[in-house]
Amino acid sequence: MSVELPLDTMTVAEKLRLLEAIWDNLCRETGDVQSPDWHREVLEERRRRLESGQSTISTWTDAKARLRDLGQ
Numbered sequence: 001m002s003v004e005l006p007l008d009t010m011t012v013a014e015k016l017r018l019l020e021a022i023w024d025n026l027c028r029e030t031g032d033v034q035s036p037d038w039h040r041e042v043l044e045e046r047r048r049r050l051e052s053g054q055s056t057i058s059t060w061t062d063a064k065a066r067l068r069d070l071g072q
Contacts, residue, residue: 012071016064 007015049055058066 013068016067016071 005018010018046055050057
């Protein structure tokens, strides 16, 4: 299946809403999807950065707001 979207003309806010809709739909699927090994490696590195104080955590609401601000 091929889907063409007007990504070049969409705003960042529109793209984020599209991503959220796709993610919500994927979350309702019950298929068995395995994460690749590099996902584990990225998560382990992020945990190390959090534990060492090199990184901080943001709420999803705050992160989305910052992304939306970047698109304006």
